[in-house]
Amino acid sequence: MKLRTTLLAGATALLPMTAFAADLTIGFSQIGSESGWRAAETTVTKQEAEARGIDLKFADAQQKQENQIKAIRSFIAQGVDAILLAPVVATGWDEVLEEAQDAEIPVVLLDRTVDASDDLYLTAVTSDLVHEGSVAGQWLVDAMGGTDCRIVELQGTTGSSPAIDRKSGFEQAIADHDNLEIVRSQTGDFTRSQGKVVMESFLKAEGGENICALYAHNDDMAVGAIQAIKEAGLNPGDDIKVVAIDAVPDAHLAIANGEMNATIELTPNMAGPALDALEAYLADGTMPPKWIQTESRLFTADDDNRAIYEQKKDLGY
Amino acid sequence: MIRSTHLPLLVTLATFILAYALCVYAYPSMLSTRVVANLLTDNAFLGIAAVGMTFVILSGGIDLSIGSVIAFTGVFLAVILRDTSVHPLIAFMLVLTITTAFGAAMGGLIHYLEMPPFIVTLAGMFLARGAAYVLSTESVPITHEFYDVLQGLYWKAPSGGRFRLIGGVMVLTFLVGVLVAHRTRFGQNVYALGGGGQTAKLMGSPIASTTVGIYAISGGLAGLAGIVFSLYTSAGYSLATVGVELDAIAAVVIGGTLLTGGYGYVAGTFFGILIMGLIQTYIVFDGTLSSWWTKIVIGGLLFAFIVLQKGLTWATQARRRAATGFADPS
Numbered sequence: 001m002k003l004r005t006t007l008l009a010g011a012t013a014l015l016p017m018t019a020f021a022a023d024l025t026i027g028f029s030q031i032g033s034e035s036g037w038r039a040a041e042t043t044v045t046k047q048e049a050e051a052r053g054i055d056l057k058f059a060d061a062q063q064k065q066e067n068q069i070k071a072i073r074s075f076i077a078q079g080v081d082a083i084l085l086a087p088v089v090a091t092g093w094d095e096v097l098e099e100a101q102d103a104e105i106p107v108v109l110l111d112r113t114v115d116a117s118d119d120l121y122l123t124a125v126t127s128d129l130v131h132e133g134s135v136a137g138q139w140l141v142d143a144m145g146g147t148d149c150r151i152v153e154l155q156g157t158t159g160s161s162p163a164i165d166r167k168s169g170f171e172q173a174i175a176d177h178d179n180l181e182i183v184r185s186q187t188g189d190f191t192r193s194q195g196k197v198v199m200e201s202f203l204k205a206e207g208g209e210n211i212c213a214l215y216a217h218n219d220d221m222a223v224g225a226i227q228a229i230k231e232a233g234l235n236p237g238d239d240i241k242v243v244a245i246d247a248v249p250d251a252h253l254a255i256a257n258g259e260m261n262a263t264i265e266l267t268p269n270m271a272g273p274a275l276d277a278l279e280a281y282l283a284d285g286t287m288p289p290k291w292i293q294t295e296s297r298l299f300t301a302d303d304d305n306r307a308i309y310e311q312k313k314d315l316g317y
Numbered sequence: 318m319i320r321s322t323h324l325p326l327l328v329t330l331a332t333f334i335l336a337y338a339l340c341v342y343a344y345p346s347m348l349s350t351r352v353v354a355n356l357l358t359d360n361a362f363l364g365i366a367a368v369g370m371t372f373v374i375l376s377g378g379i380d381l382s383i384g385s386v387i388a389f390t391g392v393f394l395a396v397i398l399r400d401t402s403v404h405p406l407i408a409f410m411l412v413l414t415i416t417t418a419f420g421a422a423m424g425g426l427i428h429y430l431e432m433p434p435f436i437v438t439l440a441g442m443f444l445a446r447g448a449a450y451v452l453s454t455e456s457v458p459i460t461h462e463f464y465d466v467l468q469g470l471y472w473k474a475p476s477g478g479r480f481r482l483i484g485g486v487m488v489l490t491f492l493v494g495v496l497v498a499h500r501t502r503f504g505q506n507v508y509a510l511g512g513g514g515q516t517a518k519l520m521g522s523p524i525a526s527t528t529v530g531i532y533a534i535s536g537g538l539a540g541l542a543g544i545v546f547s548l549y550t551s552a553g554y555s556l557a558t559v560g561v562e563l564d565a566i567a568a569v570v571i572g573g574t575l576l577t578g579g580y581g582y583v584a585g586t587f588f589g590i591l592i593m594g595l596i597q598t599y600i601v602f603d604g605t606l607s608s609w610w611t612k613i614v615i616g617g618l619l620f621a622f623i624v625l626q627k628g629l630t631w632a633t634q635a636r637r638r639a640a641t642g643f644a645d646p647s
Contacts, residue, residue: 027604057604065550065557067597067608070359074601077351077478078344091458092550095468103477115458159455159554 015220024282026275027057027075028084034157035220036248036317037268038086041111043316045084045271052275060313065089072096076103082278084271085121086110090161090187097121108278109178110270112161122281123288125274127266129162132296133169135264136243139298140213141177143241143261148197152202153185154195154225156217163187166217166245183211188221195221199228208234219251219263237261247299249312256305265297280300324629325573325584325622332571332618333588336595344602350478356594357484362387362546363564365488367572368494370565371586375498375533377511377578378434382423382441383539384561386416388554389449390543395457395553404461413540419445420536424529438532442562449555456554459547460617463497467548483545487589490538494583511578568593571618575626592618 015094026049033039042058049056057080059071065088075083076099083100083105087093097120100107109124140149153170157162167185174180184202188195195216202211216222222244229236236242236259244251247265254260277288299305341348346572366383373380390412397408426437470482498504509517517524547553561605572589574581596614600606 027601055604057601059601059604060608062608064559065554066359066362067547069549070355070594070597071601073355073359074352074598077349077598078346081529089456089552089554091456091552091554094551095549099479157556164455188427293432 004262009019012079013077019046021158024053024082024279025055025057025078025080026084026278027059027071027078027080028271029059029061029071029075029086031061031068031088032063032085033060034063035246036250037220037246037266038219040248040268040312040315040317041086041270044268047316048269048271048275052279054275061088063088065092072100072107076100076105078263079103080105081282083123084274086270087112087114089159090115093121106174106281107140108274110274111266118290119255122288123274123277123292125277125292125294126218127163127294127296130169130172132245132264132266133166133171134173135169135296135298136245136262137170138165138213138262139243139300140180140241141174142216144177144179144213146177146179148179149211149241150181150183150206151213151215152199152206152211153182154188154198154214154216154221156187156190156221157183158187158189170215175254182215188224190218190220190241192220192224195224196228197224199225200232203228203232203234208232208239211240213241213243216242219244219246219248222263223250223254226254230259235259247297247308248317249309249315249316252299252305252312254308255299255301257305258301262298262300265295265299267294270294318435321371325575325580325626326582328622328625329571329573329588331590333592333595335454338603340595340599343599347598347602350474350476352478352598354474354478354480354484355481356591356598357487358479358481358549360590360594361481361483361487362542362549362558363490363492363561363568363593365545366542367565367586367590368490369567370562371494371534371569371572371574371581371583372498372507372531373434373535374566374569374574374576375511375578375581376507376528377513378427378528378531379566380420380423380440380441380532380535380539381435381438381562382445383535383542383565384558384563385442385445385449385633386419386536386539387543387546387558387561389445389452390416390540390549391547391553391557392452392457392555393553394460394544394547396452397461398461398567399457405461409544412544413537416540416543417533420539421529421533422425423536424532427532428525428528430601431571434532446555448579452552452555454555456552456556458552460551464548464551468551483548485543486512489581489582490541491587503527503530508579511575511580513579564593567615567619570622571615573622573626575621 030042061067093114094116097116106122108122111126113124129157186198214225222242226236229240242260243262245264247263251263273292280286378403389390393412394408423437423441427434473479507524508520509520510527568589569586571592573587600610
């Protein structure tokens with residue numbers, strides 16, 4: 001009897017909240033699925049929405065800004081309660097964000113920011129991209145401990161903010177260390193296949209023995225590059241140190257296998273903090289801070305990478 | 318009487334009305350001025366480029382360069398407005414001249430060197446994209462106040478839809494395109510050329526100037542589409558509008574124009590664009606389907622229209638054979 005009352009009380013206590021949450025419809029304009037991380041972000045966002053009883057409208061833009069603008073306009077026409085936007089480029093959002101504001105639909109930016117005025121969106125949930133780059137740079141500074149090191153860099157998609165910021169963060173971290181020098185830097189477009197192709201050209205141009213470390217703007221490119229290093233008859237992680245960003249499961253596996261040295265986590269759970277902020281805002285108008293920063297954690301061979309791999313592998317990476 | 322050449326256009330129109338009705342049945346809120354305004358605004362650059370593509374395909378050719386020309390135009394405008402104090406209107410003029418000349422040059426190569434349009438415009442595609450990258454690899458924002466003025470020009474319908482300037486520019490381009498195709502000497506020559514170079518020669522059509530003119534129009538309209546795209550995104554980005562030429566070709570074919578040239582209507586392309594926009598809107602409204610379904614549905618539609626065209630060609634030929642057989646005295 002007592003149990004039943006407790007259950008009933010619990011159910012009634014939850015009732016108004018679930019009823020409120022069930023009414024929420026949120027549109028999510030995702031860039032695409034160019035990397036495993038992004039696929040995981042999509043999975044985690046869907047999980048977070050489902051756990052809160054939110055009806056999530058998902059639109060994949062296939063890497064095109066025009067598709068994202070179209071999707072946001074359609075969300076507005078549909079009258080959603082809020083919009084989550086992971087913008088493909090930083091520029092050109094003013095007009096459509098003004099339309100959302102005009103329709104009183106709050107917009108939360110996920111994992112990237114835009115060049116528009118900050119009163120056009122509610123908040124931005126991102127990691128500090130420059131900070132990620134500098135954590136990677138700092139790791140290499142510590143790992144080298146003063147010995148000379150010629151570094152090759154695989155950049156992300158040309159012109160995208162993670163490519164720009166991760167590059168500048170890394171450069172800042174190694175700036176005061178004359179023993180570290182970036183000898184080649186080229187775009188691998190954040191993809192595994194391009195990472196491999198560009199690394200092959202680095203190895204040919206420089207000679208594998210003249211490269212001491214690889215810094216890739218994401219793990220996918222690093223995994224592709226590891227393949228290229230192996231095919232060139234060298235030991236990745238040993239002959240050429242490999243550090244990258246994102247901490248996708250394959251990177252944990254590579255670290256566990258000794259083929260990679262370090263990765264900095266970009267958590268795929270951007271939607272959690274974003275939805276918390278949105279729910280609070282929609283419930284009673286609580287204004288969140290303009291920037292919600294996520295943690296950038298460093299993983300090296302000291303962590304139990306195999307266990308982390310098991311945890312992460314089903315997220316869609 | 319409905320002529321068989323009208324049939325593809327009517328099928329396109331019927332497809333659009335049916336598709337819209339289905340959308341509204343599934344999501345009543347799709348019947349709003351917002352959705353209509355979005356269809357016009359969001360597809361403006363594609364529509365303008367597709368008008369040029371319609372002329373090219375009517376003449377039996379193809380233009381693969383337009384996506385790159387749009388990106389080049391955007392980057393060119395962004396860079397010139399950032400680095401100089403030139404007024405945007407003069408920059409527009411300049412870029413339209415460049416893109417029209419670029420198209421005309423491709424037309425000249427196609428005609429005088431007797432090269433296939435596919436190869437010439439493929440080279441043009443790489444050239445224009447390369448030129449855009451050389452100007453800037455990063456997305457360059459456009460912050461000129463004249464752009465704010467142009468972007469501020471819209472009519473807001475009572476229920477919230479915003480009919481923007483660029484949507485109007487697209488509709489106007491289509492109207493002018495219809496007039497040029499059906500009411501001018503040049504338009505007749507385009508159809509004649511698409512009907513077969515030999516026929517056109519016999520009819521006394523100026524093949525050289527028509528070919529150059531067609532690709533000049535396509536280049537110029539791609540330039541205009543680039544201006545519209547730069548207004549749409551307030552930026553120039555060398556990676557933008559990859560593959561737009563293929564979307565434009567799809568819109569033209571769904572619009573009922575024969576890929577082999579000679580038959581078709583500029584107005585059909587307009588509905589081709591709207592059908593493609595509608596599919597995208599439906600998928601966003603649904604919110605659970607993968608966006609790649611857009612491609613699958615467009616692929617299916619394209620296939621259906623090609624089969625329809627082939628069927629019509631057969632039917633017409635069969636009737637003609639029957640007619641001549643009947644008239645044959647033996």
